Structures are given as structure tokens and as C-alpha cells.
Amino acid sequence: MRRRIVIVVFPGFQLLDMAGPADVFSTADLIARGRGYRVEVAAVQAGAVSAHNGLAVVAGALGEVTGSIDTLLVAGGLSVPRQLEDRALVEAISGLAARADRVASVCNGAFLLAEAGLLGRRRATTHWLAADDLRRRYADVEVDPDPLYIEDGNVWTSAGVLSGVDLALALVARDHGHELARDVARGLVVYLHRPGGQSQFSAPMRAMTPRSLPLRELQGYIDANPAADLSVPALARRVGMSERHFSRVFTEQTGLSPGRYVERSRADAARRLLEVTGHPLETVARESGLGTPESLYRVFRRHWRVSPGEHRRRFQSKEK
Template identity: 40%
Template structure:
């Protein structure tokens, strides 16, 4: 191919940012020297205009039914219309067809539901918007759903989390295709402070949804966040709550979408992140206060959650 053909699929009530983060970033790469150029097209059912979730209307550039390969990249957008899109035999059938003719396939946000309906995520690890992770996992047990990372690559299939994570995924594609210097140049032009690694968490427990409605889960969560340096094993938490480990885990998965152990690691890591930028405490003191025991344990958990070591995190945040 003399150009990298990229088709972005839009449909009624798709999220405009899911589409524009991809298209604008790739066109920006063209303007800053991408060779070969990206040939970007918005495909819609029957080529008709779509009304996005924001109420704005986008004109389709090509009918989805008429798109043929080979393609470099197929991107399925998300949005509040994703359930109707995933239930559409026309949309799902053409996504399945085009995936066979594409070098790589991706979804943004709840667009993962369309890929799942097309069978393209079976046996793979995938992400989606944090609010819909449980739904995707419940409806498609054949998928290993991890609703924490910003994006996940599994073979030639990539799934990105909510909305602006499309920018992070597209920057990663540009770096893969043309090298890090061009990706950084595009990020700078878009005034993106930092190209986040895919395994960075989507959101913080300190800014997410209200506490769980289940009183037992809320009580355990309050205990965890107030005793980060204590014994927070699942066995200990279950004993304190007067339930079995299995029952506690089931409640956490139902109400929080994650196991008690994972919630504890997340709470400790995010508390450490807060201390790194709000205090001058040494690493050992932060590790002890947050229940990690050793600085190496802190470092490993930080890498798993944020994709960078705690020392670099402190440096980048305090330089803002």
C-alpha cells in the first residue's frame, strides 16, 4: 500500500471524541511528515450522516457496506449507541469481514462490544470504558476483560478504554508505524502533556463513582482505605467482616468489578502516588506507610499500575 488506509467506523449515537481523537491525530501525523501518509476515512452504515452522542452530526465519507480491503487499520468507535451497533447484523458482519482484510483492528471505549459481537475478542485480553467492563465480561466470558488499563494490545487487536484513551492508542500506533519522534511531535502539537503508557490506569479510586451501595462492601472498603499499612489479605478482611473469602470476593466483583486483593493493591498504590507529589517523604517511608513493606514492592506495583517507577512519577508531577 502506498498509503496506510485507516477506516474509522461510526454509527448513530457514537461518541464524537472516540472518532476525532483518532482521525485528528493521524491527519496531524501526515502534516508532520508521516511516510507513507495515512488515508483516513469515516465509514457509516449506508454512508449516511450520523448524529453523535453530543448531538452533532457527522457526514459519513463512505458506506460501510462498500469498504473493501486491504486496510492498514480498522477502528470501531464507542458511544451510547454501542448496544444497537453490536446488535446490528449488518454492522457486525461487515466489521468481521473487514477485520480479515486489516493489518490491525482496534476499538475505542464501548466499541469493544462490537468487536466482541463479531467474535474478534474471543480468547483475548481486552479493555473498555471502566463503567462497562463488568457488562462486557458478563456477556462475553470468552474474553479476559481488564477494565483498568488505558489500552491493551493482544496480537493485532487493540482495545482502548474510555473516550480520550483513543488519543493514547493512536499515538502508540503512530510510534509503531513511524517512530517515537513523530509520535512525540504529534503529542506536542495536540498539547498532550504526556503520552501515557497503555498499562496506566484509566482512573483513580479517589475520583471515581460513589462508595458501593452494599453496606458490607462499604465497611470493608472504609477499613482498607483507613488501614493501608495493616493486614489486608483477603483472609483477614473476610474474617473481620464475618464472611467467607469466596463470598467477600464475589461481593467485591459484583459491586466494584475487582477482587479484594486487587482493590487493596490499587488503594495502596494510589495513596503512594499522592504522597509522592504532596510530601518529601523518602521512598522507604512511603512504602511503609502504604503497606508495601519494601521499596521494591512499591516500585513493582507502581510499574504495574502507572507504567513508570515512583521516582520518575514524582519528578514528572512536581515539574508541572
């Protein structure tokens, strides 16, 4: 039986927040030969609804959505602060949520869920830029700005924009199994389904871009050579600094100590190796610079919140 997905939009919504999940669900339905999902788009008023980028979609009226709903998904967008004042929108979300098996949001669509009273005493995420504001506005929401998406009961929230694709793939995996989610990801040529606990930031994204050209080049060297000697003495020599001066300047200009940056970069390398190779864990640990399977397991759990074996089982493509 096809599952019913209702995606809520409004003037000024982020098009990718709607289009990304919609394509995931529709592709799953295609692969499952009509036994996957039926996607509907709805807004306060039926008709053309313009996204922030000027493109428009045709939506039905929220008030005319009848019957049960498998997943109610609320998009985000730059206009969300204004939409919080639209009582018709907020009340419609609240009413439809009562009839939905699952409720979800993309990006700052979480604000609309919170305004509708759906996130009270729940753990939730949103775009990292909006996390502090969500925490200030809704003190009863446990805001975690780090994960790509969070499941708390029947409510799912995701981080910024394209993390809505990760959330939708997770829902497909939950409904139909990881194999279909992998097939959808391959069909859409997107990054293979990532676990929700994975951070919104890779090691380079977490760090600020150094003002110093030698340090910028050093960041590239670290990311490209995880198995090299990346100790503080070795890195300091590469940029011609004393160890103490290098540690101080690197931390000041990137926001991360050399050791923390190196560990995060190696965790990224290990994740990529697990996803695109069939190497045993001993090889992954060695080539990512983490040394031993024990270190790989410990670092992987700390950064990605799943074990290396579980990550590979769930997210590696069968195509080599």
C-alpha cells in the same frame, strides 16, 4: 507510505471516540509530511451520520470500502446496545477486519468487535462502567476493566472515550516511533502518551468522595503533599480522630484504606515527576514520598506496570 485508517461509526456514536483518534492520526501525518496516515470514516449507509451529541459527520459506505486496511477502528457510543442488532453493521465489521492488519475499538466499541467474533479467547478492555456487561454477554472474552488499552495479537481495545487518544498515540508510536508520538501529543496539547497498562483511574478517581468535609480536605492534603508524613497516626491527628476510628471511617467513606490511598497518590506523584522533570530517580522517590529508588520501582511496577526508567524514556517530553 501512508497507512490507511478506517473508522467505523453509526447513528448515536460518541464523537470523541472518532474525533480524538482521527486528530492524532491526521496530526501525525502533518508532522510526518504526508508519510503518516490517511483517515476514512465509514458507516452502513453513506452520508451524514449523527453522533449522540447531535453533531454529524459525513461517512462513506462500509460496503464500498475496498482494498487493504492498516487499522480498522470501531467507535463506541450510548447507542451500541441497539447497534448490536444491526447485522449489516456487525457483518461489515467482521468482513473488513479480515482485510485489516489491525483491528481496534474505543470504549464500548469493544461490544461490536465481540459481536463480530473478533474478541474470542482474547484479553480486552472497555469503559469500566460497561466491563461487567461485556463479560456477561461474551463469556469467551477475557475482560480486564483496569487498563487504558490492551493489545492482544492484532486486536487493540481501549477504555472510555479519551483513552482512544492514548490508543491512537500508541499506534503511532508502534508505526513510527515514540518521538513522533511525543510530537503529536505536544502538538495537540494533550497528556503525554501513557502506557496501556496504566489504570483507567488515578488515586483520587479510584476513591469515593467522602461525605465528611474533614476527610475530603484530607484527601486534598494527601495528594498535594506526597512527601509529608502520611502515616495513619499523622493523618488521624490532622482530622482529630483516634487511629482506629480514622482508619475505619476513611475506608468506609472512600472505599480504600488510608495506606492504599496514600500509596496510590504517591504513585501518581512519581509518575508526574517522571514526565515533567529530569530529576534522578533518587529525587523522584524522595519528592513523591516513596523514599528510595527500590520502593519507587516496586510501587511503580505495581501501579503502572512499567519500570520508572521505561516510563520516562517512552513518555517524557523533551521540552523542559
